[in-house]
Amino acid sequence: MSDRQTDRRLERAILDLLDRRAPTSTICPSDAARAVYDGDDDGWRALMEPARRAAGRLVAAGRVEITRSGRPVDPAEAHGPIRIRRAH
Template identity: 50%
Template sequence: MTPTKICQRCGRLIEWRKKWENCWDEIRYCSARCRSQKLNKTDQQLEQAILSLLAARPRGTTICPSEAIHTLFPEEQWHDHMEQARQAARRLVAQGQIEILQKGQTVDPSTAKGPIRLRKI
């Protein structure tokens, strides 16, 4: 079985490659783009907003990532921050705090496309 890791920036799965054989322990990002865009204050705030929204709801209830965006950026277009919110959700999945759902079923955060919902584990 090939070893895997989770990208520290976007939360996507990183699969082992032969060229990383001697430096696998140092690999933290899936791409040059993720390596150049380190986590910032907004990323941390989105993670906290997701967790706060889920904590305020009954167990088993889901939220849309856009709800977290609205709490931080009430006046801005939520579409502009959607990928950043999805990345925050993927990082929280990797930490074992939430799960990502589509049509009520848990999905792989690295491959989920389309609308998603978030639920606390």
Template identity: 50%
Template sequence: MNDPRLKLKNAIRTLLDERGDGKTICPSEAARAAAGSDKRGDWEPLMPTVREAAVALAASGEIVITQQGEPVDGRTARGPIRLRRS
């Protein structure tokens, strides 16, 4: 799997499935899962791509991007976001 966005989309899906209905994840959890490491230097460079993957999943209606529990547009959101199933 060479496309990092696909790997990150799958990581987001898996983490949300494991977390359960109505629960959220932090995008950094998907970056850590995709990197296979908790070492910041390994996962942190993936963060912009995690946001891209999350925006694509939100555009397809699969997930919702939130800030402070409220839905936001991931393309324009600044600061920490959370991800949950639609």
């Protein structure tokens, strides 16, 4: 699978996971990475940074927000644990 295909699958996974939850719920980038990874081991970890970048693209498109400690943060400054939620 190409990087572009993986990027699109991660974006779709983020949106799909959020669609299945309450409107104010959040997800972790690892949820999207696990949803896209096709294996039973810890290989999903290699998709963590691509998942964070996918969330950043969705922020730029106005579809989601990245939060840290419950507050929206700029994707470029989102270091450490983050959550993703639908944009308000």
